[in-house]
Amino acid sequence: QTVVTQEPSLTVSPGGTVTLTCASSTGAVTYGYYPNWFQQKPGQAPRALIYSTSNKHSWTPARFSGSLLGGKAALTLSGVQPEDEAEYYCLLYYGDAWVFGGGTKLTVL
Amino acid sequence: QVQLQESGPGLVKPSETLSLTCTVSGGSISGYYWTWIRQPPGKGLEWIGYIYYTGSTNYNPSLKSRVTISVDTSKNQFSLKLSSVTAADTAVYYCARLVGATDFDLWGRGTLVTVSS
Numbered sequence: 001q002t003v004v005t006q007e008p009s010l011t012v013s014p015g016g017t018v019t020l021t022c023a024s025s026t027g028a029v030t031y032g033y034y035p036n037w038f039q040q041k042p043g044q045a046p047r048a049l050i051y052s053t054s055n056k057h058s059w060t061p062a063r064f065s066g067s068l069l070g071g072k073a074a075l076t077l078s079g080v081q082p083e084d085e086a087e088y089y090c091l092l093y094y095g096d097a098w099v100f101g102g103g104t105k106l107t108v109l
Numbered sequence: 110q111v112q113l114q115e116s117g118p119g120l121v122k123p124s125e126t127l128s129l130t131c132t133v134s135g136g137s138i139s140g141y142y143w144t145w146i147r148q149p150p151g152k153g154l155e156w157i158g159y160i161y162y163t164g165s166t167n168y169n170p171s172l173k174s175r176v177t178i179s180v181d182t183s184k185n186q187f188s189l190k191l192s193s194v195t196a197a198d199t200a201v202y203y204c205a206r207l208v209g210a211t212d213f214d215l216w217g218r219g220t221l222v223t224v225s226s
Binding site: 034036038045046047048051052055057089091093096097098099100101102103 | 146153154155156167169170203208211212213214215216217218219
């Protein structure tokens with residue numbers, strides 16, 4: 001059973017920087033896992049932010065960036081805004097199967 | 110712009126089959142993969158499976174024995190069937206587009222399906 005692990009919760013101050021990570025139980029996350037990142041606010045559908053590690057959608061704010069960091073996929077928010085408070089999910093590819101992380105609840109305080 | 114809309118019964122009895130349809134509007138279903146994802150109340154997301162517009166499919170191994178995803182290009186729709194449902198299948202079900210098999214870019218608003226007698 002493959003497990004994808006994210007920090008359950010993180011807190012950041014407005015204007016600050018925070019990095020969310022996404023680890024795989026199978027070992028280091030590489031580009032071949034095509035990491036995706038999503039933002040979900042209460043009562044809403046998830047919204048795609050990042051695909052294939054670091055690619056942004058046209059609607060993704062510039063303050064969001066994706067990368068690989070220390071064997072994990074990472075989502076960095078620079079200059080956090082109050083509206084960034086949300087649940088964030090990563091998604092990894094395991095050769096014809098996709099597995100979501102458990103999500104990180106980001107609080108902006 | 111392309112929009113996705115889930116539809117189907119909001120209540121299904123235990124042991125019966127859950128059936129949902131996703132209608133794609135504002136663009137063609139051809140050329141893309143299409144996927145289903147679910148989220149139990151208060152919990153995280155789970156990938157169910159995807160279908161290419163040609164009909165080839167791939168399913169989550171944990172659900173594979175109960176899942177069927179199909180596509181109707183003439184109606185610009187794709188569908189999900191999940192058999193032998195239990196209360197554990199109660200969730201919000203989302204349909205989404207998968208670009209190049211790696212980019213889950215557009216999502217429907219989701220539909221809540223409750224399994225209860």
